[in-house]
Amino acid sequence: MRALTIRAFAVALVIVVALAGFALPGRAKDAIVIGEINSYSGLPAFTLPYRNGWQLALAEINAKGGALDRPLNVISRDDGGKPGDAVTAANELVSREGAVLLMGTFYSHVGLAVSDFAKQRRLLFLAAEPLSDALIWEKGNRYTFRLRPSLSMQAGMLAAEATKLPAKRWVSVAPNYEYGKSAVSAFRSIMVEKRPDLAWVGEQWPPLGKIDAGPLIQALAQNEPQAIFNATFGADLAQFVRAGDTRGLFKDRAVVSLLTGEPEYLDPLGAEAPVGWIVTGYPWYAITTPAHQAFLAAYRRAYDDYPRLGSVVGYVAMKTVAAIIAKAGSTDTEKMIAAAEGIEVDTPFGPISFRAADHQSTMGAFVGRIALKDGKGIMVDWRYADGADYLPPPAAVKALRPAE
Template sequence: MLHRRQTLSLLMTSAVALIAALTAGSTSALAQAAPASSAPVRVGEINSYTGLPAFTIPYRQGWQLAVEEINAKGGVLGGRKLEVVSRDDAGKPDDAVRVAQELLSSEKVDLLAGTYFSHIGLAVADFAARNKVPFVAAEPLTDAITWSKGNRYSFRLRPSTYMQAAMLVEEAAKLPAKRWATVAPNYEYGQSAVTWFKQLLKEKRPDVEFVAEQWPAQGKLEAGPTVQALAAANPEAIFNVTFGADLAKLVREGEGRGLFKNRRVVSLLTGEPEYLEPMKDEAPEGWIVTGYPWEQIDTPEHKAFRDAYSARFKESPRQGSVVGYATLKAIAAALDKAGSTEPDKLVAAFRGLSLSSPFGPITFRASDHQATMGAYVGVTTVKDGRGTMKDWRYADGAAYLPGDEAVRALRPAE
């Protein structure tokens, strides 16, 4: 009997050891097949691809180029690939929040990026704060993202409405015009741009007055009535914030009715090739604009980007191309600085992060999470049958931002 018990005990011990060995071997095999350290870092990207393809398609090509370059050089975090999971927000804040939730819960992304329209950027920024996930707002220009509604988890790449308005005011204040009119899309971006332009211009020129405002719905500008109302106010100069198809309608109708004859126009974004080049020889002459004279910038950083982009996509870059490219380059730099995908470590890495961009060095300010990327300020002209810029200069974004003390009064405490 004793011999039988010893035999059974030995068999049970051997069986347990075998199971343990098999289990350990299985776990080891799984770990070798897919170790956590080699899993891609996933970026959830959201944008209005169907709503504004003129900007967002070049933007997508820009981030695709950046991802290819990053991965070709070994990826991030010591060898992990960078992967983008992209979604269309259909130009609607509710859709943007819905896909953000899907990206976070189903796709298991490590951070969020993108958006174009300001009201959509604000919706995703709010989602990011509530869910404690980093969000890099690539394009939306509203100052609320970094100031009045700023939060710990949201950062913005492009120069804001305040920054670009300040760049244009520098030129507008030199004009003899005292009577001004404004025309802008009636949503957050347009409202913010007009507010800052009026305030900053009056600070430099207390003698100016604003005699008319037109607020067409974005994408639905009725050119005839808008031009007629502006002309009736008899301004000496006009500040324009419309873009895309609305801009083309305004230019065509305004030229036809003589609105711009003997009047200077100061215009936000109009020098960007997405909006200027489609007008071809109908592009306006002599408007003071922010934009992107891609064919004329010969700095080493820009030339390297332009050559790589043109070789990859067989076309010239657009403003969106630069924004998409710089957004993913910034994310890669932050990941490597953080050494982790952990949200709080990424947030700490983004604060004060410096990197090179096609426009030169930029820094994400720790005080308000705004990058110091600048814009080109110049005058529109028509050359070889297409719209472009002349007499331009690069306005460094760092020179057009309030100091940290002023920001503390604008931004809620974290």
């Protein structure tokens, strides 16, 4: 135990030195400032591993000389899950701290607010996590790029499995804000197109973080569905699973669930993990590709813990920022935008690129089913769905994005 403690302290010290290197005398003025915003107090289950991920990447980047032979200095702010606070933080990071670009955000409505700020201030914004299609389509702009696969992309991945189910009567449950509404809309649209024989017989829209699971379960059951589409996550998901299991909602019914296979949300369920659900997630324990194994080893050395999906998102977001600046050869916004369009980035999931047409990355997601092993939920029968296979052709994007 003493050896482990010493090793963990030594690794942590290396990261601290790499993160603080830009603050040493004679170097602070040369640092490239990156503004980072996220909902650390609002959803720590995802955002704290996310922070671990970008800090690990930042340490690696600065240990190799940073970008443009200058260290990167990330100044981070907590938006509390509130769009107004996020915009205030963004303004402070740009005006007071001298950030050359912004990255981060989790909730879709927060990401949309920061995206609009970036457009008004003509500043590059790498949205790491927000999933709303509007971020790159209906409300997309030339200053905003998005890393994670969108709701339409993940809905398409799930629909590829859901259309194989015999169920015809469907209901949905999702949080009543931008992400939930977009998730249900995207999944329904794809399912109706692929299976016109389906009927949507009910829907429930609990407020985010305030789900009243008992009455919700009863209302869904009264519709006598054969299958359920779920987009709740975090504490809402836990309550939905437990109440649904207790009241028999899931018995002999298929459930297709967005995000539920991510360790952030699956692990807290323990032995209550809903066996058989079709989910998107992150089976970190079973991915054997060299790129992922290298990331896994580095993350474990740094934190003596296993990564969550947020860890990968944070890590890749930071690597993407460095790659954009290096390719641009400058921190000028226009040059960085030109560099970001079409840029290729190596990730623990394999190479990805950011499309020039809509600034969406081709990062994919893992799709599989939930099973129990040693008293906790895992993903089985999974596959990696390449994001590029679930994006509309560039020509079709023109009709989706506003003219600029």
